[in-house]
Amino acid sequence: MQAQNRTKARTMRERTLGGNLALGAAAGAVLLASAYASASEEGDGLDRWWAPGEGRTFPELLDYDNEHGTLRTLLVGGPLETDGHPFFEPIGPNGRACVTCHQPADGMSLSTASVRAQWDATGGADPLFAAYDGSNCPTLPQGERASHSLLLDRGLIRIERPWPPAQWNGAGVEPDFAIEVVRDPNGCNSGAEYGPEAGVISVYRRPRPIGNMKYLLAVGFDLDPKQGVALPRDPETGVYLSGNLMADNRVSTLRDQMFDAGSTHLGMLDRMSDEDRHRIEAFELSIFVAQQRGGGGEVDDGGATGGPATLRDSEPGELGALGFPVWGEFAAWEEIDEEDRARLTPEEVAFRESVARGARIFRERTFLVSDAAGLTTQMGFGNPFRVACKMCHNMTRMGNDVAPGQVDLGTTTLPFADHFDDLPLFRITCLNDPHPYYGRQILTYDPGFALTTGRCADVGKITLQSMRGLAARAPYFSNGSAQDLHAVVDYYDRRYNIGYSEQEKQDLVNLMSVL
């Protein structure tokens, strides 16, 4: 009972902070109860799914349950009437909106659970499954489940990239590698219209979460340590570009991203209007998303500072090593005091302790990283070198990279990637210097950053994502190869021969489940 009171009081303060509600304790609790009620109704029914053009109100505080607890989305300046709002309206001809693939219940990404529910509910008629990129290839028979297997099984959207790339960050690009298609299981990398010879390459990627964007756009330093050069600036605004958008960093601003999204995912033939662009950008910059409740109860209880409110209220762009430690939000759970122990269940106490250990493991348990192009190549760190998870996931509160985060973890490239028969396989041949680790020829499912820069040294580099809201948006990694959080840890354990104990793995999983 006591626990509940505390929780409510806290959340009420939260609402007071976020908006202009100045309510007494009792009124706050009532209001809160109704907010939860509507959320959990939505959580149980079809209403989890935000369909384009529904005209719902996006509240200031929106909760959705998931298998690990509850995800919370805060909208600064909310609530927002979505009627007529370009993020929520089908502004292109294919019936989709941005929200189709960036769903509030899924941490503003898209979980395969939602994809499957939507397939089942609509018999595959939902615009999500549009032939262009919601199927394995538009040339396949669209009524069949098998033609959408990549989206249904691993949450993957087809991404069409021009080949060769022409421009990046305002400079011309001349590729130093050739690309051939070794295997084309879906037909979107061969034939008259598709594939490198036709001038387009299809790769398959997870929707990256929108939300907490100020962290992804933040710039910690004016030089890029991985490229050995200063960061480029946005030619329109003069602002430094963080280099942390999209798996392959093909765009560096929300503005350019929107043109990309509009012309591909939404099938728009015309450029988005300036007004729509500004409204979408304003929305993207005002949502903060994180898990709010997990196995240990509220994540901002007992001295911890998890959850979206802290994200909303903190300065972005800090390097954990120089300031607030990465996942220091849970430091207070390292030693839970008697009073908290008395009001929590033993399971909750144990879970909190596990999360706190997970945060330490993330920062301190080192392993030997080798052949991670981007980090072990030029920066001076050497190959191999000892790191903990936070070496790469180094931004305070967010776990993305403070510097432009293009690193080759091996998730998309052989021999390190998991094997998939349903993804296209490309052979890259480096024309000048060989790749420092893979040699002259490289087999990859997705060349990643190299599709943007045209450099064979960049093959397999994928931009680090946000680590927030993970609980709501399985599967993980840009190609959806990790079905759950355990699979993420197992991938690292295999890739770098870490030798985590089962307890350490569970601690990391528990930590990630409350981010």
Place this chain on the structure above:
Amino acid sequence: MKKLLTLLAFTAPLSAQAQEAGELVSFVSCPVYRDTDQGRKSGCWLTTDAASGQQWDVSHSPYKPNWDYAIFVEGRVSEEGEDACGAPVLEPVRTSRLLDIDCTRHMIPAEGYPGRFFIAPERYITPLARRPEAPEGPFEERTFYAFFEFDRDFLVYQYSDFIVQQAAYWIEAAQPRRLVVTGYAATDPITVSGVELAESPEIAQARAENVALTLSRLLPGMEIVTRWETGSQPMDLSDADTIPGQSQRRVEIKVEF
């Protein structure tokens, strides 16, 4: 063309005299990673000069080895003890990676050596959020120097990037007329451990252009003239840390009023 580094059998006389502190050593050899663990970046890099049979701890290099390739070591014998990594220490030291000389990956266990707890180096670029106050004048003509790994144009993290960043802060405050950026390459061949080493002439231009690009981004609107020269000679420059070869592989940023 790939070369194979034939490491001479270690027939060095047992009497190989101990080298004096401050003495400059340079050689080409394969690196060995010693897997010590005192937290992040705490591993050791060892390598043996085949001519003397002496193993050195070269872990202090700002650009560390890749275990697949030979390194060109340039360093000074230091008085630091052997206790961290198990070999006498070169410091200051540089280890340039020679990608056309393959080595077999070699890792040895810590064997009781602790390695070194990572301490952020002095040349650590300043976060934007903690930019120092602008330097005060009077400002007059001044030249800054940034340094590179052998045959590369990359601004190494926590070394050259710091130098260029600090230079940019000064230049921004000084508001000069223009910058003249000159890239140098050490193209005159030298023979080290039987390997002929010479930087490619193009690297002089690439260095100048990379630094000019960086300065143009840090200082929008600044007039920057780019030049390059081969046949670079050593100079006594403090940020080259007394390594003559390092001073040859430089870019000069001349600030003109």
